[in-house]
Amino acid sequence: MQNSDNLKSLHSTSPDLKTLIQPNQSITLLKALHILTVDGKLNQDSRRKLKQVTHLINFIAPLLSEVLVNNPNPTIVDHGAGKSYLGFILYDLLLKQHAAGQVVGIETRADLVEKSKVLAADCGFDRMDFQHLSVEQSITSDALPKTVDIVTALHACNTATDDAIQFGLKKQAKYMVLVPCCQAEVAEVLRKHKNESFGKTPLSEIWRHPIHTREFGSQITNVLRCLQLEAAGYSVTVTELVGWEHSMKNELIIAKYTGQKRKNATERLDAILSEFNLQDLQTRFLA
Numbered sequence: 001m002q003n004s005d006n007l008k009s010l011h012s013t014s015p016d017l018k019t020l021i022q023p024n025q026s027i028t029l030l031k032a033l034h035i036l037t038v039d040g041k042l043n044q045d046s047r048r049k050l051k052q053v054t055h056l057i058n059f060i061a062p063l064l065s066e067v068l069v070n071n072p073n074p075t076i077v078d079h080g081a082g083k084s085y086l087g088f089i090l091y092d093l094l095l096k097q098h099a100a101g102q103v104v105g106i107e108t109r110a111d112l113v114e115k116s117k118v119l120a121a122d123c124g125f126d127r128m129d130f131q132h133l134s135v136e137q138s139i140t141s142d143a144l145p146k147t148v149d150i151v152t153a154l155h156a157c158n159t160a161t162d163d164a165i166q167f168g169l170k171k172q173a174k175y176m177v178l179v180p181c182c183q184a185e186v187a188e189v190l191r192k193h194k195n196e197s198f199g200k201t202p203l204s205e206i207w208r209h210p211i212h213t214r215e216f217g218s219q220i221t222n223v224l225r226c227l228q229l230e231a232a233g234y235s236v237t238v239t240e241l242v243g244w245e246h247s248m249k250n251e252l253i254i255a256k257y258t259g260q261k262r263k264n265a266t267e268r269l270d271a272i273l274s275e276f277n278l279q280d281l282q283t284r285f286l287a
């Protein structure tokens, strides 16, 4: 069956998919990624994943167009790639039609890296590459170019998002598109200094209930990440990726390099670290 026939039958059974699956999108790829079943259906989980990835690609598309104006051969690096849904669909929708430009997936699970390599070869996506590296290792690995254009990290676990920011800073990324996962490190340091924090500030109420400490840890981590990016010369937009009913890990941080460092960003960052007894993490958030 032709792609267009597949698409027609899919849209007739699930009309809402019209907004999720584009006319030029490969149904064969969506099946190979197990987003669609062999019968061309979507289950609840894959619908959610497709929605997240599609929304993210809608945010990335104008950024890539902007990059392409000055660089016809852009590099996009996707950290914590997992099964590389984002990389594959992005390549299919945005890069396939260009003569150049590559997507590199960074992933610590060797089995996923191997599967992605096989799928890219099957699809003829010869400008996709997958590296079996941690995000931290990728910062100094010779397998990656010296500079990259766009860094993405969709639900990269724990501090992998922080490493992705360090990667973007080192590689002078023009854009960083981050949807953080939960980050446990800050909450851990908050807990470590709990007793010193009690009595210092009424904000110590945050330490009374573990769930508040954990959630606050996640939120303050993203605040610190934004300040870190602004201190390094990025302008930052923070928004929701999809409706909250689709994912609890829904914060989207888009950073664009402008070269203009926000004047008080480092000062604010240091003050927050001090206020919450988080000075142990000073190097984590260095710009």
Ligand SMILES: C[S@@+](CC[C@H](N)C(=O)[O-])C[C@H]1O[C@@H](n2cnc3c(N)ncnc32)[C@H](O)[C@@H]1O
Pocket (backbone or CB within 6 Å): 079, 080, 081, 082, 083, 084, 085, 086, 106, 107, 108, 109, 112, 133, 134, 135, 136, 153, 154, 155, 156, 157, 159, 160, 181
């Ligand atoms: C929650 S999954 C998200 C996968 C994919 N980005 C997505 O949204 O479908 C996180 C992935 O990051 C990988 N990962 C975790 N820590 C990592 C690290 N430090 N460096 C590279 N990959 C990492 C995990 O193996 C996992 O495949």
